[in-house]
Amino acid sequence: MSVLVVIECANGEVKKSSLEAASYGSKVAASLGTSATAVAIGDVQADALTRLGEQGISKVLLDNDSRLHDFVAAAYVKVIAKAAESENSTVIVLSNSNIGAAIGSRLAVKLGASLATNVVSLPQINGSSFTVRRGVFSGKAFSDVELSSDKKIIAVKKNAVDIETTDGGTATVENFSADLSDADFATAPKETIRQSGDILLTEADLVVSGGRGLKGPENWHLIEDLAKTLGAATACSKPVADVGWRPHHEHVGQTGITVSPNLYIAVGISGAIQHLAGVNSSKVIVVINKDPEAPFFKAADYGIVGDATEIVPKLIEAAKALDK
Amino acid sequence: MKILVCISNVPDTTTKITFSADGKAFNTAGVQFVINPYDEYALTRAIELKEAQGGSVTVLNVGEADTEPNIRKALAIGADDAIRVNLKPTDAFLVSQQIAHYAQEGGYDLILMGRESIDYNGFQVHGMVGELLGIPTIAPAIKLDVNGSTATLEREIEGGKEIIEASLPLVVSAQQPMAEPRIPNMRGIMTARTKPLKVVEPVGQEAKTSVQNYELPPAKSGVKMIPAESAGDLIKLLRNEAKVL
Numbered sequence: 318m319s320v321l322v323v324i325e326c327a328n329g330e331v332k333k334s335s336l337e338a339a340s341y342g343s344k345v346a347a348s349l350g351t352s353a354t355a356v357a358i359g360d361v362q363a364d365a366l367t368r369l370g371e372q373g374i375s376k377v378l379l380d381n382d383s384r385l386h387d388f389v390a391a392a393y394v395k396v397i398a399k400a401a402e403s404e405n406s407t408v409i410v411l412s413n414s415n416i417g418a419a420i421g422s423r424l425a426v427k428l429g430a431s432l433a434t435n436v437v438s439l440p441q442i443n444g445s446s447f448t449v450r451r452g453v454f455s456g457k458a459f460s461d462v463e464l465s466s467d468k469k470i471i472a473v474k475k476n477a478v479d480i481e482t483t484d485g486g487t488a489t490v491e492n493f494s495a496d497l498s499d500a501d502f503a504t505a506p507k508e509t510i511r512q513s514g515d516i517l518l519t520e521a522d523l524v525v526s527g528g529r530g531l532k533g534p535e536n537w538h539l540i541e542d543l544a545k546t547l548g549a550a551t552a553c554s555k556p557v558a559d560v561g562w563r564p565h566h567e568h569v570g571q572t573g574i575t576v577s578p579n580l581y582i583a584v585g586i587s588g589a590i591q592h593l594a595g596v597n598s599s600k601v602i603v604v605i606n607k608d609p610e611a612p613f614f615k616a617a618d619y620g621i622v623g624d625a626t627e628i629v630p631k632l633i634e635a636a637k638a639l640d641k
Numbered sequence: 642m643k644i645l646v647c648i649s650n651v652p653d654t655t656t657k658i659t660f661s662a663d664g665k666a667f668n669t670a671g672v673q674f675v676i677n678p679y680d681e682y683a684l685t686r687a688i689e690l691k692e693a694q695g696g697s698v699t700v701l702n703v704g705e706a707d708t709e710p711n712i713r714k715a716l717a718i719g720a721d722d723a724i725r726v727n728l729k730p731t732d733a734f735l736v737s738q739q740i741a742h743y744a745q746e747g748g749y750d751l752i753l754m755g756r757e758s759i760d761y762n763g764f765q766v767h768g769m770v771g772e773l774l775g776i777p778t779i780a781p782a783i784k785l786d787v788n789g790s791t792a793t794l795e796r797e798i799e800g801g802k803e804i805i806e807a808s809l810p811l812v813v814s815a816q817q818p819m820a821e822p823r824i825p826n827m828r829g830i831m832t833a834r835t836k837p838l839k840v841v842e843p844v845g846q847e848a849k850t851s852v853q854n855y856e857l858p859p860a861k862s863g864v865k866m867i868p869a870e871s872a873g874d875l876i877k878l879l880r881n882e883a884k885v886l
Contacts, residue, residue, distance in 0.1 A: 327800075387803070388798065388803075390768070390771075390777065390778065391777060394772075413764075414799055415780070415781060415797065415798055415799060416798075416799075418764040418765070418768070418780075419768055419778065419780050420768075421765070421768070422733070422764070422765040422766070422767070422768025422769045422772070422778075423768045423769070423771065423772040423778070425734065425765070425769065425849070426734070426737070426768075426769050426772035426773055427772060430849070431849040431850050432733070432734075432765060432849065432850070433850060434762070434763055434764050434765060435762055435763075435764075448853060451762075452762060453760065453761060453762055453855070454652075454658045454667075454759070454760055454762070455654075455759045455760075455762060457658040457857075457858075458658050458660070458855055458856065458857050458858070459855065459856045459857075459858065460852050460853075460854065460855045460856070461852070461853040461854050461855075461856075462850050462851065462852055462853065463850065463851050463852075463853055464849070464850055465849065465850070465851065466849050503777065503807070503808070504777045504779065504805055504807045505805075506796070506803035506804060506805050507803075507804050507805065507806055508803065508804040509798075509801060509802075509803045509804075510801050510802050510803070510804070511800055511801035512800050512801050517799055517800045519799050520799065522885075523885070523886075547886065558817075565783070565817045565818050566783075566797060566802075568817075571654050571678075571759055572654065572678045572679065572759070572817065573817070579885045580879065580883070580885040580886070589655075590654070590655055590656075590657065591654045591655065594654075597858060598858070600885065601879070601883045601885050602861075603875065603879070604864070614864050614866075615861070615864070616861055617861070617864045618861065618864060618865065618883065619864065619865050619866075619867060619875055619878060619879070619883075620864045620865070620866050620867070621866070621867050621868075621869055621872050621875060622866070622869060623869035623872065627869070628869060628872045631872040631873050632872060632873065632875060632876060634873060635872075635873030635874075635875070635876035635877070636876050636886075638873075638876075639876060639877075639880060639886065
C-alpha cells in the first residue's frame with residue numbers, strides 16, 4: 318500500500334510542482350512506514366523519471382501512450398486509478414495545478430476518497446484520519462480539514478512545500494499500460510497554443526508585477542526589463558488586465574491567478590485587498606509605489622516610495638551589477 | 642438548449658476575513674454576500690447563449706434561505722427560473738451530489754459554474770459533478786461557443802491554452818474572459834420577483850471532509866523602507882539579507 322504521487326511532465330521534464338508533490342508524498346509514506354510510488358503522465362523520457370529517486374520515490378510507473386502527452390481528464394483519471402489499484406494505494410498526492418485539480422476531483426468520486434486541494438502542510442495522522450491545512454478565502458486565511466474516508470487525495474499548493482533532494486537517489490521506471498481506448502480521448506484538444514519564451518507565472522520563483530502606477534502600456538518595458546534581468550516571470554494587477562494593457566492570464570489576485578513565489582515585486586500597485594489575496598503567500602514582498610500611504614506597504618517586507626519610471630531603472634542597473 | 646448554472650453565495654471580494662475567537666466559525670456579521678464572481682462569468686455566458694440561440698437558463702444554488710437575494714439577482718440578470726437545494730454547503734462532495742441529482746432530473750445540455758468559489762477555493766465541484774453524471778468536464782474554460790450539439794471551448798492551461806471540441810452534455814467551469822458580467826436593470830429586477838424559485842430538499846448527506854478550524858496568516862513583521870535615492874540597495878538586501886536572489 319504505497320503512497321502514489323502523480324507526476325506531471327512537459328517537454329521531456331518533470332514539472333517543478335511535481336517535484337514538490339514527490340517530496341511531500343515521500344514524507345507521508347515515511348510517516349506511514351511505507352514507500353512512495355509515482356505515476357508519470359505527459360511528455361517525458363525514463364531518464365528524467367529515474368532522478369525522482371532524489372525526492373525519495375522508489376518506483377515510477379510510466380504509460381508510454383503518446384496520446385497522453387496532451388491533458389485529457391478521462392484518460393488521465395483512468396491511468397491513475399489503475400496505478401492506485403495495482404499499488405493498492407490509499408493515499409494519492411498530486412499538484413494543485415489546473416491538471417491536478419481536474420483529475421483529483423474525478424478521482425475522488427471514482428475511488429470514494431476524501432479530497433483536499435490547495436494543501437500547504439503535511440498531514441497530522443490520527444489512526445485512519447488525516448488533518449491537513451489548506452488555503453481558503455482566496456489566500457486570506459487557512460483552514461484545517463479532516464479527511465475521514467479510508468482513501469485520501471491531497472493536492473499540494475505550488476511553492477508551499479520544499480523540494481528535498483538526496484543526491485544519487487534513483488527510482489526504477491516500470492512500463493505500465495492502462496489500455497486506453499479512443500473513447501477515453503473524446504475531449505482531446507484539437508490544438509494547443511503555448512506561450513513562448515516566457516517563464517511560467519504559476520511555476521516562477523520570482524515575479525515582477527505592474528499596476529496602474531506605470532501610467533500606460535508604453536512603460537510596460539520597465540516590468541519586462543527588470544523581470545528579464547532577474548530571471549523572473551511578469552504579472553499584472555486586475556485594472557491593468559481590464560483596460561487591456563496585459564492579457565487576463567497575467568492578472569494576479571482574487572479572481573485571477575494566485576501566486577506564491579519566493580519574491581514578489583509589485584510596481585505601481587496600491588494593494589487592494591483583492592490583489593493581496595492573490596500574492597500574500599509569497600515569501601518576500603517588495604512594494605514600489607509613489608504614494609507612501611499605499612496599503613500594500615503594510616503587507617510588504619521591503620518598500621520604496623517613488624515613481625516607477627525613476628526607481629525601476631535603478632533596480633535594473635543594480636541587478637545587472639550583481640555577479641551571477 | 643437547456644442550461645443549468647450553479648451559483649454559490651460568497652463574501653464580497655473586499656471583505657476583511659475574521660473568525661470567532663475559538664477559530665471554529667467565519668464571522669458573517671456585517672459581511673456583504675455576492676454571487677461568486679467566477680459563477681457570474683458562467684451565468685452571463687449562459688444568458689448570452691440563450692439570447693443568441695434560444696432555450697432556457699436555470700440557476701441552482703445549494704444553500705440555506707439567506708442565499709435567496711443572490712438567487713433573485715441571478716434571475717434579474719436574465720435566468721428564467723431557479724432551484725435552491727436547502728442545505729448548508731459544507732463539503733464539495735455533498736454539494737456535487739445535490740447538483741448531479743437535480744441536473745439529471747432536469748436533463749440539461751450544459752452545466753456551467755465558476756472554476757472555484759472564492760471562499761472555499763476547492764476547484765472540485767465541476768469535476769465531481771462530471772464524474773457523478775458520467776460526462777466530461779472542461780475546466781477552466783475561457784471561451785465557450787455552442788453549435789448544435791457540439792461545444793467549442795478554450796481551456797486555460799499552465800503556460801498557454803487549448804482548443805477543444807466536445808459533444809453535449811458537458812460540464813464547463815468558467816474563468817475570465819469568458820463573459821463580461823452584467824448589472825441587472827430595473828425591468829430585470831421587477832420580473833425577477835415573479836420568476837419561479839423552487840426550494841427542494843437535499844438528497845443524501847454524505848460528506849467526505851470537515852473543517853476543524855480556521856486561522857489567519859501570521860502578520861508581517863513590518864516593512865523595511867529604502868530611500869528612493871539608493872533604490873539599488875534593495876537588490877543587495879534581497880540577495881544578502883532576504884536571500885531570494
